Amino acid sequence: MKEFEKLNYLIARCALKDNQAFQELYQLTAPLLNNIVFKLVKNESMCSDVLQDAYVQIWNNADQFTLDKGQAIGWIITIARYRALDRLSKEAKTCELTDSLESRLTSTDNTPEQQLLSQEQQTLFHHCMSQLNDSTRQAIRLAYLQGYSREMLAKMFGTKVNTIKSWLKRGVEQLMSCISSRSAGV
Amino acid sequence: MSSNDNILAFEYVIGTLRDSARTEFDKRIQQEPDLLQQVNYWEQELLLMQDLSEQRPLAEDIWPQIQKRITKVTRRKSVSWWNPIALVATLLVTVLVAVLFVSSSDFNNEFPVDYVAVLLDEQGEPQLTAITQGDNRKLLLQWEALTLKEQQSLQLWAESRSDGQIRSLAIIQQTDLKSLSLSEANWRLIKDAKKLILSVEESGGSPIDEPSEQIIARGVCVRVSS
Numbered sequence: 082m083k084e085f086e087k088l089n090y091l092i093a094r095c096a097l098k099d100n101q102a103f104q105e106l107y108q109l110t111a112p113l114l115n116n117i118v119f120k121l122v123k124n125e126s127m128c129s130d131v132l133q134d135a136y137v138q139i140w141n142n143a144d145q146f147t148l149d150k151g152q153a154i155g156w157i158i159t160i161a162r163y164r165a166l167d168r169l170s171k172e173a174k175t176c177e178l179t180d181s182l183e184s185r186l187t188s189t190d191n192t193p194e195q196q197l198l199s200q201e202q203q204t205l206f207h208h209c210m211s212q213l214n215d216s217t218r219q220a221i222r223l224a225y226l227q228g229y230s231r232e233m234l235a236k237m238f239g240t241k242v243n244t245i246k247s248w249l250k251r252g253v254e255q256l257m258s259c260i261s262s263r264s265a266g267v
Numbered sequence: 268m269s270s271n272d273n274i275l276a277f278e279y280v281i282g283t284l285r286d287s288a289r290t291e292f293d294k295r296i297q298q299e300p301d302l303l304q305q306v307n308y309w310e311q312e313l314l315l316m317q318d319l320s321e322q323r324p325l326a327e328d329i330w331p332q333i334q335k336r337i338t339k340v341t342r343r344k345s346v347s348w349w350n351p352i353a354l355v356a357t358l359l360v361t362v363l364v365a366v367l368f369v370s371s372s373d374f375n376n377e378f379p380v381d382y383v384a385v386l387l388d389e390q391g392e393p394q395l396t397a398i399t400q401g402d403n404r405k406l407l408l409q410w411e412a413l414t415l416k417e418q419q420s421l422q423l424w425a426e427s428r429s430d431g432q433i434r435s436l437a438i439i440q441q442t443d444l445k446s447l448s449l450s451e452a453n454w455r456l457i458k459d460a461k462k463l464i465l466s467v468e469e470s471g472g473s474p475i476d477e478p479s480e481q482i483i484a485r486g487v488c489v490r491v492s493s
Contacts, residue, residue, distance in 0.1 A: 085319070097385060097393045099411075103337075107330060112322035119323055121282075129329050136333045151307070155314050166282045170289060206315040224281040225313055231283050245283075253277040254270070260312065 084109060088153035095143035103140055110154070111136075114161045121165040121228035131168050135161040169228055209259035217252040220245060268301055276305040280313055384463040386484035394484035395465055397423075404454050406436075406447040413442040413483070415467075422468045423447075424478050425460035425488070433464065438472035460488040 088109070094102030114135065119128045138160050146156055210218055216238060223229040223237065231249075235242045278284040279292050296303045386395040396409040415421060421439040426432070434456055437447050449457065464485045466478035473479060 094393070097387070098391055099393055100334075100337075104330070107333070111325050111329070113319060115325050116321045116323035117317065125326070129326055129332075132325075132329050133332050133336065137336050140333075140337050151311050151314075154319070155311065158314060158317060159310050162282070166285075166289075169282070170285050203315050206312055210316075221281060222316060224283045225316055228282060230285055234283070249278060249281075249283065250274050253274050256312075257273065 085152075085154040088157070092139075092143050092146050092153055092156075095140055096146070103136075106139070106157075107136060110157055114158065117158060117226075118161050118165045120226055121162065122168060123228070127168055127172065131161065131165045134164045134168075138164065165228065169230075205260060205263050209256050209263065212259055213252050213255055217248040217255075220248050221252055224249075268305055272302055273305055276302060277309050279306055280309040382457055382460075382488055382490050384460070384486040384488040386463055386465050386486040388484045395486075397463055399449075399457060404449045404451075406449055406457065408444055408446060410442045410444075415440075415442055418470045420468050420470050420472050421483075422466050422472050422478065424464040424466065425453075425456040426462040426464060427456070427459050428461040429459055431461075433478060435472070435476060436463070438468070457488070458490075462486065463488055 088106065091102045091106040091109070095106060111132065114132060115128065118131045118135070119125075122128050122131060135157075139157060142160075146153065210221075213221070220229075220234050220238070223234060229237065231242050231245045234245045238245070275284060275292055279289065279296075284292055296306055381401065382397075382399045384397045385393050386397070388394050392411070394411050394413055398407045398409075399405065400407065413421075421442070423436040423439060424433050425436050427434065436449075436453050436456055439447075462485055464478055465483055466473070467481040467483055468479050
């Protein structure tokens with residue numbers, strides 16, 4: 082997205098401990114991270130703690146960001162997601178499974194503006210995701226976007242944890258194979 | 268990369284690897300570059316599932332809390348110019364800035380950055396970033412919030428890598444100056460500079476052609492392009 086183009090520069094300034102740049106980075110990215118983290122932890126106070134941890138880490142580790150780590154927004158999102166996952170592990174958070182599967186996936190299935198990488202890469206990735214069977218695809222999305230553990234997925238799909246593990250295993254293999262073969266132009 | 272490790276990397280990224288298994292995997296990532304590379308691969312790919320247009324309003328108290336936490340750490344970590352660790356860190360960061368500045372709108376993206384110096388004050392805060400691009404004999408400047416009193420000038424100096432001498436590059440009257448045209452002699456000074464130094468002088472510049480005791484910032488000068 083165009084508004085994130087300045088992030089490389091802002092991170093570099095943060096590495097120099099430029100607090101004004103840090104504030105600008107926060108204003109630019111925090112509403113997005115707030116959305117991502119809240120979907121994972123589903124709790125306002127926990128979300129606030131995770132955001133604080135994430136931004137302190139961004140500030141402290143800004144000098145470790147290099148362009149080979151991918152796009153700056155990706156680096157920032159990854160930090161926030163991992164802090165959220167740490168928190169989920171710590172709290173042994175269990176998600177309330179009262180919503181239907183359909184309603185949980187509604188907000189995440191339409192992804193019209195995923196502009197992290199080139200259009201080509203996005204098309205390829207979404208093509209490969211679409212090749213997975215419905216359950217596997219949904220399980221991956223629920224885990225990645227909404228913080229579902231294997232146990233929660235098993236409960237959601239009314240199956241065993243081992244079955245979920247098999248779905249994920251198959252999903253990884255199929256995704257990897259699809260992305261590699263398509264990237265190689267096969 | 269074994270198939271099992273690939274699955275673990277994938278589950279680590281999507282978050283289904285939890286508790287002790289996650290901690291164990293975390294330790295392995297630190298020690299096994301291939302595994303880290305695979306984690307990075309899945310991070311990049313799966314990020315495409317994220318909808319970047321979705322935002323959620325923020326609670327107002329988050330930013331002040333972050334500020335409180337980083338201020339404590341920054342104060343504890345405050346370093347002087349002469350701390351060797353700080354100098355190495357500054358050097359690394361300077362290179363990072365140079366590489367990343369290319370994408371900044373403040374500088375001309377048509378030319379590669381050749382030399383860069385980020386001049387820090389005693390608290391380690393950046394005050395001035397100076398960059399040369401191509402052979403256009405210009406020093407591009409980006410200032411932080413520096414103010415200059417009446418009857419004062421700033422003077423920019425280059426410390427030579429070859430003989431250690433400090434020589435004047437320019438006398439600066441206002442801190443919104445965006446660029447300096449360099450003479451052939453000053454261009455050579457930049458190319459040979461180990462450090463750039465910014466001092467406060469009486470109006471018109473140093474009468475003795477040496478920096479005053481009021482050095483407000485300095486930074487290593489790094490050549491970025493070959």
